[in-house]
Amino acid sequence: MTTFAPQSLPNWRRAVLKVGSSLLAGDAGLDPVHARGLAGFIAASRAQGREVVLVSSGAVAAGRGRIGAAGTGTAKNGIVQRQALAALGQASLMGFWQALFDAPVAQVLLTHDDLRNRRRYLNARTALQELLRLGAQPIVNENDTVAVDELKLGDNDNLAAAVASLVEADLLLIATDIAGLYSGHPRRDADARPIERVEAVTPEVLAMAGGAGALGTGGMRTKLEAASKASAAGIATALFCGRDVATVDALGNDVLHGTFIAAHGSRISARKQWLRHSPTAGVVEVDDGAKAALLRGASLLPGGVRAVEGDFRRGDVVDVRAGDGTLLARGQAQYNAGESARIAGRHSRDIEAVLGFRYDEAMIHRDDLVLLQHTDTPKEATA
Structure with missing residues (x-):
């Protein structure tokens, strides 16, 4: 094989x-033989000042290992059994990874609904960013105990793409049990050739992918679908064999032996595009100082807010207007309408004293804000 x-x-x-x-x-639950090398890659990356969020499957396998194959029986409702096995295996999965890291691991359970709901999306992002700041090793897993459709689709690959966008990653790495994408099934087609670079995930590229594997619930197709979603968010993807020690070691030197799937556009432009066209749930009016700061690319701090309108929740998109009604920007609120009204005009350091808690020093962070022309036409300003 080439x-x-x-x-x-x-x-x-x-x-x-x-x-x-x-x-x-493994035969009796989780086996660290391949995980050790991947954990070593993460540790080496952390030592270089980089950050890696781990999206790990394995809770069902860990749960099966705890009760043994005989305990699973031949239940007719496979989804219910997998949910129960996932619940049994979550603690074991975290213990498994903790044994391979010096840093404390932190479990983050998500479903696709968490990432579709903008308020929960923002909460998840804030938690992951804080875990990274604290030096913990976040380990994200699908909340298999309550997820049904996701279990049937087996798309932790797609969850990983969503997490990459959530944490504004530069790169999505997908460890698989084969070396990468081939033009045909490498174990059945003697003429299958490696595809080392994919510029776009087209129907022709998807046609090269096979079905699901025996142990996992996803196959190469779900990995390509995930790469396509990451690419649309401005994030490149690397597919590689996590079983091959030399391949994993090479990653630590920024060398890939596998398939690289290019990104299109930028992460910022993808997010700004979403904000530009999102429905809004309220209005925040700002003073001239905040207006000037926004046009320089700053976040919106509470001190520059004059008034709050609407009944929006944390994570909702709101319009930002000047005192004369000019539309300046559109952004995702860090605080709900009531909280925003209470801290309007106050210094960021006073937020916790006023509310009893603080999500962020900004009411709208600059990463969650798109500048608009000084009209109601939502076009990004050139200032």
């Missing part, structure tokens, strides 16, 4: 690494 030639990875500061069940499951 091997993948080495290629350089782009510079990255934050990455999401997805590890599937096929790399973790």
Whole structure:
């Protein structure tokens, strides 16, 4: 079988690494034989000042290992059984990874609904960013105990793409049990050739992918679908074999032996596009000083807010207007309408004293804000 030639990875500061069940499951639960190398890569990256969010499958396999194959029986409702096994295995999965890291691990359970709901999306992002700031090792897993459709689809790959966008990663790394994407099934087609770079995930590229694996619930197709979503958010993806020690070691030197799927556009432009066209739930009126700061690219601090209108929740998108009614920007609120009204005009350091808590020093962070022309036409300002 033809091997993948080495290629350089782009510079990255934050990455999401997805590890599937096929790399973790053993005969009696979880087996660290492949996980050790991946954990070593994460540790080496952290030592270089980089950040890696781990998206890990394996809770179902860990749960099965706790009760043994006989305990699973032949239940007719496979989804219910998998939910129960996931609940049994979550603690074991975290203990499994904790044994491989010096840093404390932190479990984050998500479903796709958490990422579709803008308020929960913002809460999840804030929590992950704080975990990274604290030096913890976030480990994200799908909340299999309550997720039904996700379990049937087996798309922790797609969850990883969503997490990459959530934490504004530079790179999505997907560890699999084969070397990368081939033009055909490498174990069945003697003429299958490695595809080392994909510029866009087209129907022709998807046609090269096979079905689901035996241990995991996703296959190469779900990985390509995830890469396509990451690409649309401005994030490149690298597919590689997590079983191969040399391949994993090379990643630590920013060398990929696998398939690289290019990003399109930028992360910022993708998010700004979403904000530009989102329905708004309220209005925040700002003074001239805040207006000038916003046009320079700053966040909106509470001190520059004069009035709050509407009944919006944390995570909702609101319009930002000047005192004369001119539309300046559109952004995602860090505080709900009542909280925003209470801290309007106050210094950021007073937020906790007024509310009893503080999410952020800004009412709208600059990463969650798109500048508009000084009209009601939502076009990004050139200032």
